[in-house]
Amino acid sequence: MTQKFRLENGGLINRDKKLSFKFNGKTYYGYEGDTLASALIANGVHLVGRSFKYHRPRGFFGAGVDEPYAIVQLYRNNETEPNIKATEQELFEGLVAKSVNCWPSVNFDIGAINNFLKIFLPAGFYYKTFMWPKSFWYRVYEPFIRKAAGLGVASTKHDKERYEHKYEYCDLLIAGSGPSGLASAYAAAKNGATVILAEDKPRFGGSLLTSDVNIGNQSGEDWANSIISELKEMPNVVVKNRSQVFGYYDHNMLVMSEKVSDHLPKTKKHHPKQRLWYIRAKEVLISSGSIERPLVFGNNDTPGVMLSSAAKEYLKVYGVLVGKNPLVFTNNDSGYETAIEFKKNGVNPIILDSRVNPQSEIIDEAINLGIKIKFSHVVVAAQGYKKVSSADIAKISDDKKQLGAIENINCDCICVSGFWTPTIHLASQSGNKTKFKEEIDAFVPGTSKQKETTLGAANGIFTLEETLKDSFIAGQDLSKKITNNDNKISFPNVVEKKSSQHDKFWCVPMPKGKSYKRFLDFQNDVAVSDIEIALKEGYRSIEHVKRYTTLGMATDQGKTSNLNGLQLVSDIENKVVPAVGHTTFRPPYTPISIGAIVGREVGKHSKPTRKSPMHSWHEKNNAVFVDAGVWLRPRYYKQGSETLFEASKREAKNVRTNVGICDVTTLGKIDIKGPDAAELLNRVYTNAWLKLPVGKARYGVMLREDGIVMDDGTTTRISENHYHMTTTTAQAANVLSHLEYYLQLVWPELNVNVVSTTEQWAGAAIAGPKSRKLLEKLFPNNDVSNEGLPFMGYMESELFGVKARIFRISFSGELAYEVNVESDNGQFMWEKIIELGQEFQVQPYGTEALSTLRIEMGHVAGSELDGRTISYDTSLEGLISKKKDFIGKRSLNREAFNSSDRQKIVGVVPLDKKTSIPEGSHLVKDAQAPLPNKKLGHISASCWSVEHDNPFSLAILKDGKNMIGEKLFVMSPLKNKVIPVEIVSSHYVDPKGERVRS
């Protein structure tokens, strides 16, 4: 297939490299340097999709980021991505794309019925419909809309691509590489400032690539290329193309999305697909240019109606004609530039200029070239369904209210120019209160809020000379403030054509007897009539009109529609545009892929993985791991075909009968030193700490100031002014911050230092009746008898030459010890224990057995200390000192904490001694009671008691103290279970605590 609309010469594409691609199943050819849009247009393809609401045919409207129509589903390297703008997607060999929002095909679309059933979908359709009878919505409308609506399909596969995040600092960040971006970057770089220059397109130069100007005796394009080459060589400059600065956040932080590989058939090895840059800039120069405004007339959404600047860009950058019989409809001089480009390439355009008798250099040039111009003329309506085939045109009265006789002329495209809208999104995002500039009928940035300066067209300056002057000076001045250098740059000589005043006209009146759709928002199908309805129905605030009609709420965020919408509201309301005000600009400026936002934080990388020093031993011994916060802990050690249940039962049983060993490295450890260390502990814990002797451990509970239990653990007095605190795995970081808070802010007079030593020590719990025998083997030179190392005792020793700390503490309710060695020796310690423990049938146990052991002995953990319970609830009230004050004590006076039927921890056993009880279930008095059934408490933790060989649970139960022996029901609507249970003591094993002291 030939590229019938490709010019013989010209453009910035590489004609030596032909590329094949597929669109909607058909193969086409383009060139390297094309976008998907330019290549399709070169092949005469103008029908690319269907509109969102009415499913009207959609073509191309722009040539870049402002494109509202040409959104495609892209297929690349066995992946698919929705919502890709064809005007931004660079062509690569083998590219495959499909239309979206059409069913069954772009040429025959069922949804287009909407176009004839407009009564279904006026402004506020969704709001109104939701108020209709529900059944009608579910049965009739929703299935119909769902089938026909939507913009592409997200892949359900795992995204194999890599996305990166990068943090960068610079003196100046410059967004946009048009004339103002280049000039300011150059001046700042010469002054020695560190500069990042970002361009969203593949090519640098912005408007210089398409305008007929001269800078310093070079064409605009040549000048841009020479500046860019020089900047690229400078060590203090980073120049990035395919990079969109899309968000301006607090404290001068901007975020930029760099499309590293999207233009390639496949991402190169070790390269990311996209990279998100978080840039903290001292100064920001916004040189984002401007976007051409559409003119509004009947059927102005027909494929072939497009921005005149886009038509010019397709011509000059891609060597592509958007039509061979073009009509240019303009209210200013820009349309003439496009017409002249057509003429220079052998195509005869007709210009319709809404102005009465404009005069300027470029109009003279057009006249001299023999271009046919009709002043005071407008397009009333485009004709043609899937592509423009002709236009109804008419003369318009000087007051723009009366149309003359309508004449139909043939054309295959209509290039519209309604003047220019500065791209003020970034400035507005920074907090800049924008102001309306009457001369250009558009908003421009007002007073800077953060360190931002807007230049050139983005600032409403449309002449090159002024733009370059402003930009050189801005670059120079801002960099001078930072670097103190003052390199003067001589301004180049600029040749450009002077423009005449644009016409404030923007919307063609409706001819008598016609009811054309005149669109404002091309992506969301919002027409003039929709805004009229909204205003008639009483909507006044522009923010409300926007939400009611969805004007400007599509993925293009109304880049081409917002101002015309405002203009219409102000016309109807008889207000000036600034009185109507514009809606808020919010980041991102253009859609950003979820992958880029997430970056590397996916799957395993979404959080750090922490492993104990014994991890490789666990792996070798068939441990099945579980996430415990960021730690990976063995859940159980699988033997043969054991299930989790069987293995954990075996492991727990072995602790109760022989001896088990558990990796407890993950426990939080805090080293506390200083003469006031005991005083700190005394204030932090609820029990007394001033008299703990050296070489002894004590169990403690700490509260928050509101009286709720925060954490528990044992703390050991290592020496006179040195303590070793342990916390739960989950609360380790919070407890450290908590201590630091009180030491630094509340009681700075306390002379104490705290530091986390969690990583410094590897820990092994040795638990079971045979644990002392094993300890004797491990530490043959120490007296570890009940007298030598009593319960809650501590000693320092050597484990075969390795420094070790031995604590006699128990979490399992059995005679137990915890041995700590420096982390590097963890594996050595572990293997020694296993080796010497063989004769005592030592077995490792995981977190599942650990839980079983603590649950059946009634030791509380995270599931009971859940941020809602106080000491009483968890039967820790015995540890509350009456004699001293401590954090949270004053809150314990609260009435609710002292009510007579206060909840308390209890044990729960099913009456049939068989049915396991789901955690989180509710306890109720009467299982048959009507809903909502009064909840008396909840199951906090469940296990299979290895001591009694039946299920056992802990529960937090209302008036638990007096409920022992009662029969209740456990209800789990989630698991659809009702279980009759008996309430028992939470101490289901060794209630007197004899074993730990044996």
Next chain:
Amino acid sequence: MLHIKCPHCGMRSQNEFSYGGDASVKRPDLNKEISDEEWDNFVYNRKSLRGKHLELWQHLSGCRQWIKVERDTATHEIFNTYKADEEIS
């Protein structure tokens, strides 16, 4: 993302810090008899100010010091930062 000047470490990004609430709250002295109202005010009652606010932040992924930050809650402008024990002018 805010840019906060830690008085110990210099300018750092917000993601190194954790927020600690109103810095003007003073914990009642230990062992002091106080009314329920006074205690409630300390534990629960906070003003939700619009404008200048003196607040606590901890430089968690840095020097671990608690610092005081004078910030505008509406605009996020940071006027000054102080060490925990610094006199506030």
